[in-house]
Amino acid sequence: MQPTPPTTLLEAAQALASGRVSSRTLVEDALARIADPQGEGARVFMTVHDHEARAQADSMDALRKAGHAPSAVAGIPVSVKDLFNEARNVTRAGSTVLANAPAASADAPAIARLKAAGMVSMGRTTMTEFAFSGVGINPHYGTPANxxxxxxxxxxxxxxxxxxxxxxxxxxxxxxxxxxxxxCRIPAALTGLVGYKPTAARISTQGTVPLSTTLDSIGSMGRSVACCWAADSLMATGNIAIADAPRGLDGGTPRLGVLNTLVLDGMDDTVARTWEAGLRRLSAKGVRLEDFTCPPVAGIATANAKGGFTAAESLTWHLPLLQAHEQDYDPFVLRRILRGHEQAAADYITLLAARARLIRQAADIMDHYDAVILPTVPIVAPTIDSLADDAHYAATNLLLLRNTAVANFLDLCAISLPVHTQGDAPVGLMLMGRHGHDAALFRTAARIEKLLNG
Incomplete structure (x- = not known):
């Protein structure tokens, strides 16, 4: 009987360590799925590193056999969003505007750390043009289906x-x-994955096409909390010890604040039903759940009334490109970038002050809990065709971003966990942790993950 293929990063690390599988096998299996004409590979990857991935896999297999694997995750396939520099690759950021840009001379530091640990880049994944939408549609290169x-x-x-x-x-x-x-958290919630957003300053954004230099952070998606923990640990520090992975076994009873300011509005029936069922499961297993309001959350929309940091800071970066290539932008993305013209210098300075004030006020309220929980997004994934109407697209985009953007604006770490029953529509439960307390959030998230799955 054939052994069950690993599905999580830790399972793959254990299979490699025991010799049950080779890196070359993992890479070949991934490449076969990418190349499957009946699959989504052509819409998932803008560039596939097939030759490089095979060579890297063989190298990691040889090093592991000799007892010199650079880390426990050496030889495991990873994908890289087309926003990050990889040496000898053009970083297009999902656009045609940058298609003829020079190839990068070096990997972005976050990606370099993953590769130094021996992880194998399978290629560059498609994305919303210039990362400016929570929907995920790309009119230039196609959109992979949920x-x-x-x-x-x-x-x-x-x-x-x-x-x-x-x-x-x-x-x-x-x-x-x-x-x-x-x-990271929106697609994780809509597709049934775990998605992580670290405290923004935790991981260098050097070598990354910026959207908002104030709000940008580098995250990950995987099938478990431990998958995201491993990627985050490597990108932040360059080191990983599998024995330190959060497994949800420590017996503490989390005290969770259930945020009810705005974030529960507009939930569709499926999300509302699944969310309430998830809370009941956690409560039945001893998790302390306390409803609370947080008025500073309501102040975020007012602070962002003129497009917020993303509009002002993206416009600054894009101005030279817009002079020559404005007609080549995705019209929806272009409209959002051009909102940066609405802000004067005084507006931007006022926004900075408002953010600092709201961060302080929210911390005074949220710090009473081990983590704050809320639905990651209030709706299940709509069809691609249903968003052909511009107004519906814009409204859906705002709804998808509403809850997740709270953590970015308040400079918190946050993670989305699947809370639905297998086979049902994917729904995410988001936990937000304190600024800089990423390790604590991973421990709490692993505990909640175990309770939800137990």
Whole structure:
């Protein structure tokens, strides 16, 4: 009887360590899924590193056999969002505008650390153009379909759309993405994965096409909390010890604040039903759940009334490109970038002050809990075709981003966990932790993950 193939990063690490599987086998399996003409590979990957991935896998297998593997995760496939520099590759950021840009001379530091640990880049995943949407649709290179009810061609969520589907479809064990307003957590919630957004300053954004230099963070998606923990640990520090992985076994009873300011509004019936069922399961297993309001959360929309940091800071970066290539932008993305013109210098300075004030006020309220929980997004994934109408697209995008963007604006770490029953529509439960307390959030998330799955 054939052994069950590993599905999580830790399972793959254990299989490699025991010799049950080789890196070359993992890579070949991933490449076969990418190349499957009946699959989503052509819409998931903008570039496939097939030759390089095979060579790297063989190298990691040889090093492991000699007892010199650079880490426990050496030889495991990972996907890289087209937002991050990889040496000898053009970083297009999901656009045609940058198609003729020079190839990068070096990997972005976060990606370099993953490769130094021996992880194998399978290629560059598609995304919303310039990461400026939570929907995940890309008119230039195609949009991979959500695995749920795939025949209906539902959105994957964005902007890290290809990163999510690379994991759901077993083309990589972890997908690396960015998260400026929810771009890892939204696709994770809509597709049934775990998605992580670290405290923004935790991981260098050097070598990454910016959306908002204030809000950008580098995150990951995987099938478990431990998958995201491993990727985050490597990108932040360059080190990993599998023995330190959060497994949800420590017996503490988490005290969770159930946020009810705005974030429960507009939930569709499926999300509302699944959310309430998840809370009941956690409560029945001893988790302390306390409803609370947080008025500073309501102040975020007012602070962002003129487009917020993303509009002002993206416009600054894009101005030289817009002079020559404005007609080549996705019209929806272009409209959002051009909102930066609405802000004067005084508006931007006022926004900075408002953010600092709201961060302080929210911390005074949220710090009473081990983590704050809320639905990751209030709706299940709509079909791609249903968003052809511009007004519906814009409204859906705002709804998808509403809850996740709270963590970015308040400079918190946050993680989305699947809370639905297997086979049902994917729904995410998000935990937000304190600024800089990423390790504590991973421990709490692993505990909640275990209770939900137990």
């Amino acid at each position: 695995p749920w009810q795939r025949a209906d061609r539902r959105i994957p969520g964005g902007s890290s759309s290809g990163a999510a589907i690379s994991v759901t479809d077993n083309m990589a064990f972890v997908g690396i993405g960015s998260d400026t307003g929810g771009s």
